[in-house]
Amino acid sequence: MDQDRTNGRAGADDDPRSFELLAESVGTLFWLADWNTHQLLYLNGAYERITGHPAEELFEKPSAWLARVDPAHRDLIVNDMLNEERQGRFDRTIRIFRPEGEARWVRLRGYPVCDDRGRVTHLAGTGDDITERKNALEGLRATRDAYRSLAENAGDLITRHALDGRILYASPSMEDLLGFEPGRTIGARLPEWLAPEEVEAMARRGLERLDSGQPELFEFPVRHRDGSRRILQSSCRLLFGEDGQPQEVVAVSRDVTKQQQAAQALVESEERFRQLAGNIDGIFWLVDWKSGRVIYQTPAIERLWGDDPVESADAPFVWVTRVHPEDRPLLQQGVERLRSEGRFEATYRIVRPDGELRWVRSRGFAIHDAHGEIERLAGLAEDVTDRRRLEERVQQTQKLESLGVLAGGIAHDFNNLLTGILGNASLVLEQLPADSGAYAMIQEIDHAARRAADLCSQMLSYSGRTTLVMRPLDLTGVVRDILPLLAAPLRGTVVEYDLDERLPPIRGDATQLGQIVLNLLTNALEALGDAPGSIRIRTGTGFVDAATLRESYLKEELPAGDYVHLEVADSGCGMDLDTQRKLFEPFFTTKFTGRGLGLAAMLGIVRGHGGALILDSAPGEGSTFRVLFPAREGARVTRPEGTPVRKRDATDATILVIDDEAVVRSVAERILRDGGYRVLCAADGQSGLDLHRDGNGSVGAVLLDLTMPGLSGEEVLRELRRRSGALPVVLMSGYTESEVGGPIRELGYGGFVRKPFASRALLDPVREALAAREGPRPGFPS
Structure with missing residues (x-):
């Protein structure tokens, strides 16, 4: 019986051996199997290999x-086999389990x-056994x-395109990117969404670039x-068939419009x-902290530094060598x-290639990396x-103004004191x-008082409170007029003269300019x-x-132009920078003797x-000192002429003297x-x-001090003019006549006496004022 099963005879007409070998x-x-008894009649070896x-x-x-069989599939396959209507015809895929549990x-x-x-x-x-095929399909x-x-x-749009541009598939992102429902774009051509100018270009470039695969x-x-209008960025790839x-074409696209x-x-x-950056004066810079390499700097660097000091990688800090050695510690x-602190600020000097010094103000801050380290x-x-020059000028101006006020105030008070000495000495000398044995001694007192008055005059010159009689002058002529006064001191010294006889005139005060030459x-x-x-x-000129x-000592904002100059050079010991900075300060001197006012007063005259x-x-x-004066083309040089003084014999006129000293x-x-x-x-x-009121008109003239406590000279003059407009008034002051303000000039006055004065310097203006009592003098003479 077993032999019958394995050979599968079951009524087969074919050669059993051939069938078996095939199976x-x-x-x-x-x-x-037998249809009626369900008895299995034949089963080949594949069963054991599969199950x-x-x-x-x-x-x-x-x-x-x-x-x-998997329990879920048992009833299904049994029904398929026993179904009378289909007479055993079925096609079913089931899952079975091998002894080790593998599915x-x-x-x-089945076939009847x-x-x-x-x-x-x-x-x-x-x-x-379709396990591998099914797993692959799965x-x-x-x-x-x-x-x-x-x-x-x-988020990106994924599309498939036929070679003629028709859309075969479009992901839902189509609606977000282009506003179209994906299903309605199937079959549409890409050019319908392209800008017209891009259609031809895309067609030309597309396949050429995609041929590589x-x-x-x-x-x-x-x-x-x-x-x-949107900008799409697409990554495209051409797919090839088995042939x-x-x-x-498959494309992945994204909207890069915003990017x-x-x-x-x-x-x-x-x-x-x-x-x-190219048009501002400031320099923005960015430097790598570790290497010192300049990453970026604006073009203005060349205007400031005189060239472009961008350093090489081998010498990243070479620009520091341009900083003035004294200022490098500041950096x-x-x-x-x-x-x-994470930031810094420093002001320092740099030396340009041409040797010019420039002031630079740098402000910087640190940029840190993710780890908090300076990057x-x-x-x-x-x-x-x-700005520094302006600040220096302002400081210098303020300093000069302060010292000028001090010097002027001292000179004014000294002039009041010297008035008593010089005036009394002149009276004694006249008598x-x-x-007389005392005459020579009084002369010494008079001489000393006049020297003190000269000192006060220099102090007033420094403060700018001097009377300047301005007229066209020949500077060479002024120098020649002063040289005889120094003939004795200059004897034995080699003096070289280079005086231009054809200078344009300058407008100045001959006495004050002579003082400059002398000093x-x-x-x-x-x-x-x-x-x-x-x-x-x-x-010269x-x-x-x-x-x-701007580099001059006064540092005033003077206009460029033609200037006449006086230059005095010596081959002496010279001066260092510190001495030069202090040279024109009042009372500064490098000598053991002297007053230290000559050059300071000269600076006031130049100003x-x-x-x-x-x-x-x-x-x-x-x-070498070089003094510059603006040239006055076309002006005629004049020489001062003596003004005759009309003298009148003394009368019995009453003079009212008003002074707080x-x-x-x-x-x-x-x-x-x-x-x-x-x-x-x-x-x-x-x-x-x-x-004046009690005199009932007996006062013939008034000698009035300008600076007094209480009512000032101007207020007294105003009241006197209200009472008697023709009353001669001679003003007195320790300052110069140039200090007389505009309101006083408008009121008018008959003369001016500067303190200290000798007898003749007081009597002459009083006589002139009395002689001209027919009308007040309108201001000071031009």
């Missing part, structure tokens, strides 16, 4: 194989076997689902459904920054502040040279015979000392630019003439009484007005 040589499961169970168990128990998928198919009368007698079937399906999920949920990146403008021919706009805005912003301090240093540098030559002689040397005196004028002073000196190389009142009273006048004295303005 055993293939991997497909073959089986044959892992022996075939003998089925011949003993035909239903044993159902135990190997396998098997496709079972009929006799000659068409009746079903047997049920034949086949089975194929993997492919999972991959497909994953890709579909990815495509449908991606590698992904290619395209950027092109498209039209949104709402009509707006190697191009089949379709393009941002990039364009960045480009425009950078261009604006370059234009701004080091700035670096230390940067480490501790870069950014900052701004600006040229503050002009003593020349052969410069005296200073040159003292610089030579006892050592042999030479002095050069030169006059030429154009002077604004930069040179009063709208000029400038330049000094060039160095230790051991001598000094007792010594001045006493001297004035003696001089006036000695001159034949009656005198009334008042210690302040109100007392003077009271005496």
Whole structure:
């Protein structure tokens, strides 16, 4: 019986051996069962290979194989086999389990076997292990689902295109990017969304670039459904069929409109920054902290530094060598502040390639990385040279003004004191015979008082409170007029003269300009000392630019133009920078003797003439002083002419003296009484007005001090003019006549006496005022 089963005779007409050889040589499961009894008649070896169970168990128990079937599939396959209507025809895929538990998928198919009368007698079937195929399909399906999920949920637009541009597939992002429903775009052509100018270009470039089979990146403008213009960036790849021919194009696209706009805005912003950076004076810079390499700096660096000091990688800190050696510690301090505070500020000097010094103010801050470490240093540098010069000028001006006020105040008070000495000395000299033993001593007192008065005059010159009689002058002529006064001191000294006889005139005060010549030559002689040397005196004219004028000691904003100059140079010991800075300060002197006011007073005279002073000196190389005065083309040089004084014999006129200084009142009273006048004295303005009122018109003239406590000289003069407009009033002051203000000039006065004064200096203005009592003098003479 077993032999019958294995040979599968079961009524087969074919050669049993041939059938068996065929069935055993293939991997497909073959089986044959009796339709009526369900007895298994044949089963090839594939059963054991597929299920892992022996075939003998089925011949003993035909239903044993159902135990190997997944319970979910058992009823299905049993119904398929026993279904009368289909007579055993079925095709079912079931899952079975091998002994070790491995699941396998098997496709079972059944076929009815009929006799000659068409009746079903047997049920034949086949089975194929499709596990690998099914797993591959499942993997492919999972991959497909994953890709579909990815495509449908991606923010980018994923499309498939036929070679003629028709859309075969579009992901849902189509609606977000272009405003179209994906389903309605199937079959549409890509050019319908391209901007017209891009259609031809895309067609020309597209396939040419895709032929390599590698992904290619395209950027092109498209039209949104709402009509707006968008920029798409697409990564495209050409897919080839099994025959190697191009089949379709897959594209992944994203909207880069905002990125393009941002990039364009960045480009425009950078261009604006370059234009701004190229036209501002400040220098923006960015430096790598560790290497010191300059990452960026604005073009203004060349205007400030004189060239472009961008350093190489081998010498990243070479620009520091341009910083003035004295100021380099300031930079080091700035670096230390940067480490501790994260920012720094420093003002220092740099030396340009041409040797010019410039002041630079740098402000910087640290840029930190993600770990809090300093990564870069950014900052701004600006040229503050002009600002520093302005500050120096302001400081110098304030200093000069303060010292000028002090010097002027001291000179005024000293002049009041000297009035008593000089006035009384002049009275005594007029009364003593020349052969008197005391005459010479009084002369010494008079001489000393006049020297003190000269000192006060220099102090007033420094303060700018001097009377300047301005007229066109020849500077060479002024020098020649002064030289005889220095003939004796200059004897034995080599003096070189280079005096231009064809100078344009300058407008100045001859006495004050003579003082400048005298002071410069005296200073040159003292610089030579006892050592042999030479002095050069030169006059000339030429154009002077604004930069040179700004470097002068006065540092005034003088206009560029033609200037006449006086130059005095000596071969003496010279001066260092510290001495030069202090040289024109009042009372500063390098000598053991002297008052230290000559050069300071000279600076005040130069300022009063709208000029400038330049000094060039160095230790051991001598000094050169160059004084500049604006040239006055077309003006005629004049020489001062004597003004005849109309003298009148003393009368019995009454003179009212109003001054708050007792010594001045006493001297004035003696001089006036000695001159034949009656005198009334008042210690302040109100007392003077009271005496004038009580005199009932007997006062012939008033000698009035300008500066008094209580009622000022101007207030007293105003009241006197209200009472008697023609009353002669002679003003007195320790300052000069130029200090007389506009309101006083409008009121008018008959003369001016500067303190200290001798008898003749007081009597002459009083006589002139009385002689001209027919009308007040309108202001001071021109």
